[in-house]
Amino acid sequence: MVEIETAPPDFDDGADATIRECLNPAAPKSFFLYAGAGSGKTRSLKNALDGFRDAHGAAFRRLGKKIAVITYTNAAADEIAERVGQDSLFPISTIHSFCWRHIETYHSDIQAWLLETLPANLTDLHEKQTKGRAGTKAALDRERAIASTTRRLEWLSLPRRFTYNPNGDNFGQDSLSHSEVLKITAAFIETKPSMRTVLVNKYPLLLIDESQDTNKTLLEAFFSLAAANQGKFGIGLFGDTMQRIFLDGHPELERLVPDSWARPVKRLNHRSPQRVVALGNVLRAPIDGQYQLARDDSDAGIVRLFVASSTTPDKPSLEQRVRDRMADLCGDPEWRDEAEVKTLTLEHHMAASRRGFLEMFQALDRDSRLSTGLRTGEIAGLRLFTERVAPLVAAARAKDEFAVMAHLRATSPLLQRSAVAQSTNPDDPLLPIRLGVNALLALNPDSPTTTFLSILECVAEHRLFEIPAALQPFVADEAGAAATDVEAIADEEEMDTDEEATEPSPASLEAWRAFLETPYRQAVPYAEYVSDRGPFGTHQGVKGLEFERVLVILDDSDARGFLFSYEKLFGAKPLSDTDRKHVADATDGGITRTRRLLYVTCTRAEKSLALVTYTEDPDALVAAVLRNEWFDPDEVERL
Numbered sequence: 001m002v003e004i005e006t007a008p009p010d011f012d013d014g015a016d017a018t019i020r021e022c023l024n025p026a027a028p029k030s031f032f033l034y035a036g037a038g039s040g041k042t043r044s045l046k047n048a049l050d051g052f053r054d055a056h057g058a059a060f061r062r063l064g065k066k067i068a069v070i071t072y073t074n075a076a077a078d079e080i081a082e083r084v085g086q087d088s089l090f091p092i093s094t095i096h097s098f099c100w101r102h103i104e105t106y107h108s109d110i111q112a113w114l115l116e117t118l119p120a121n122l123t124d125l126h127e128k129q130t131k132g133r134a135g136t137k138a139a140l141d142r143e144r145a146i147a148s149t150t151r152r153l154e155w156l157s158l159p160r161r162f163t164y165n166p167n168g169d170n171f172g173q174d175s176l177s178h179s180e181v182l183k184i185t186a187a188f189i190e191t192k193p194s195m196r197t198v199l200v201n202k203y204p205l206l207l208i209d210e211s212q213d214t215n216k217t218l219l220e221a222f223f224s225l226a227a228a229n230q231g232k233f234g235i236g237l238f239g240d241t242m243q244r245i246f247l248d249g250h251p252e253l254e255r256l257v258p259d260s261w262a263r264p265v266k267r268l269n270h271r272s273p274q275r276v277v278a279l280g281n282v283l284r285a286p287i288d289g290q291y292q293l294a295r296d297d298s299d300a301g302i303v304r305l306f307v308a309s310s311t312t313p314d315k316p317s318l319e320q321r322v323r324d325r326m327a328d329l330c331g332d333p334e335w336r337d338e339a340e341v342k343t344l345t346l347e348h349h350m351a352a353s354r355r356g357f358l359e360m361f362q363a364l365d366r367d368s369r370l371s372t373g374l375r376t377g378e379i380a381g382l383r384l385f386t387e388r389v390a391p392l393v394a395a396a397r398a399k400d401e402f403a404v405m406a407h408l409r410a411t412s413p414l415l416q417r418s419a420v421a422q423s424t425n426p427d428d429p430l431l432p433i434r435l436g437v438n439a440l441l442a443l444n445p446d447s448p449t450t451t452f453l454s455i456l457e458c459v460a461e462h463r464l465f466e467i468p469a470a471l472q473p474f475v476a477d478e479a480g481a482a483a484t485d486v487e488a489i490a491d492e493e494e495m496d497t498d499e500e501a502t503e504p505s506p507a508s509l510e511a512w513r514a515f516l517e518t519p520y521r522q523a524v525p526y527a528e529y530v531s532d533r534g535p536f537g538t539h540q541g542v543k544g545l546e547f548e549r550v551l552v553i554l555d556d557s558d559a560r561g562f563l564f565s566y567e568k569l570f571g572a573k574p575l576s577d578t579d580r581k582h583v584a585d586a587t588d589g590g591i592t593r594t595r596r597l598l599y600v601t602c603t604r605a606e607k608s609l610a611l612v613t614y615t616e617d618p619d620a621l622v623a624a625v626l627r628n629e630w631f632d633p634d635e636v637e638r639l
């Protein structure tokens with residue numbers, strides 16, 4: 001077993017002092033704080049802002065200057081705002097809304113960028129189409145992308161204005177996709193002196209949290225802005241490469257950081273007991289060799305690995321046994337209570353099967369390019385059901401007319417002012433809405449026989465909501481014509497650029513068709529899962545959070561694939577040639593990704609940690625983990 005070093009709680013205090021020196025309004029300096037889980041990065045961010053406000057806040061305010069704080073998700077932005085307090089000196093926003101705010105008035109430049117970029121994309125698509133095999137899924141997708149890009153270029157032949165919603169789906173020719181907004185901002189930062197001047201003057205300091213997941217093109221643009229404005233503009237990056245989850249992030253960020261930047265170091269883990277810190281170090285060792293120290297006032301902590309057969313018939317009851325056993329081992333009765341334990345899975349199918357949304361999940365998971373969006377809930381075709389239909393059904397069921405109208409006002413084309421003004425029934429302009437909502441309820445959305453397709457058809461017929469591009473082929477033409485989102489498909493493709501995406505998979509049309517035939521009622525538990533409201537946490541959702549008792553479940557039996565193969569990670573199954581190549585090249589294969597996810601989940605534990613593995617070969621797994629020295633023999637239990 002790896003021994004763990006300890007150090008006093010103030011061991012890393014020098015890092016905060018270094019950051020304080022960088023946040024100097026007279027000479028802002030860039031810095032890079034990359035440190036392991038629980039090392040207090042978020043706390044350092046808060047300390048930095050508090051310290052800055054005390055020392056320089058008043059003068060900075062008088063000059064109209066601010067420190068921009070950028071996060072990855074709205075939840076993270078809220079979390080920081082809560083910790084630091086709302087203050088106009090420190091506008092906190094997600095990367096997407098930050099970018100949009102800075103480009104939203106540049107309509108003609110955006111148009112020029114699209115007119116320059118889209119023809120190149122089109123040429124590329126045509127070339128690939130000529131070279132590629134006809135009749136394959138990829139060929140079909142390319143054909144659709146060619147058609148939509150061509151339509152968009154035609155639309156761009158007149159001067160246009162653009163829209164964008166950082167928090168939602170972007171429908172229509174005039175709306176930009178999430179990835180376009182990031183790319184356009186990066187391009188403008190590189191090429192537009194006015195944009196550079198505004199950024200540098202208004203935000204002499206830009207702090208980016210979770211920067212391991214920040215879009216790489218954009219980061220590179222910020223780097224070049226900092227390099228050209230040394231002494232006037234600085235960036236502070238907070239993050240941890242080991243906790244990179246999204247594929248958009250920069251895999252080799254550390255290499256980009258110039259020598260002139262400060263590099264505050266934090267090595268002490270303030271969150272977890274010694275045994276958990278040691279396990280984190282073992283998981284991390286092959287990636288970058290960074291290891292953490294535990295606090296000298298920390299508990300020893302308890303970690304257990306429970307090994308069970310993947311054919312275990314009743315997994316929930318086995319997991320209750322695990323919790324009971326942990327309660328005894330830790331002398332902590334709260335382990336017995338499911339609500340007091342955070343259960344985390346690496347494998348989404350398992351959560352899907354237990355929470356009752358397996359069919360819809362599996363249907364869409366057939367297309368590997370949808371897989372990232374499926375796991376984060378960010379596919380427009382799904383959000384139609386989870387964010388539009390489901391809240392409407394819930395409000396209508398509860399006979400809460402106010403909520404129905406508020407929801408429709410925010411989301412439905414039926415309630416846009418122009419639609420109401422043009423209503424064919426001026427005496428009762430809301431009649432179409434009532435008809436639509438009643439038709440939806442008449443379908444009995446809770447019934448296991450009501451499919452997504454029947455709900456979709458109803459939505460389209462009554463024009464309750466716009467139909468995202470991916471679903472338009474499944475509804476009558478005139479209904480689908482309400483929305484033409486030329487970017488939606490391209491976006492979904494872009495979300496998953498990993499190597500597994502090149503594996504042959506059924507066409508996305510096929511995946512959507514299969515999905516539409518599954519029961520609509522699965523949408524609600526799915527939405528709970530991806531938004532992290534259910535009892536099972538997603539690894540994306542728990543990044544940055546901490547829980548006293550953590551139960552990590554590893555189950556390849558339902559995994560349908562190699563994305564999260566923990567049996568290989570543990571050494572219980574041999575690596576494939578591709579895996580070996582990734583490991584040798586230090587590139588990002590499934591094994592590395594699994595390792596990072598395991599690291600993120602295990603390092604959430606503040607007191608004790610249990611891992612349950614379901615495996616085809618319990619003996620091999622036990623032998624492998626003991627051989628790897630991840631666990632002591634008395635920490636491994638066969639169930």
Ligand SMILES: Nc1ncnc2c1ncn2[C@@H]1O[C@H](COP(=O)(O)OP(=O)(O)OP(=O)(O)O)[C@@H](O)[C@H]1O
Pocket residue numbers: 009035036037038039040041042043044240243270271543544545546603
């Ligand atoms: N110097 C400190 N003294 C006491 N507690 C601390 C200190 N720094 C951090 N902590 C506590 O340790 C825990 C982890 O801190 P924080 O969330 O800031 O870490 P992090 O590096 O952002 O973690 P992660 O990357 O895992 O999300 C929190 O409970 C925090 O309050």
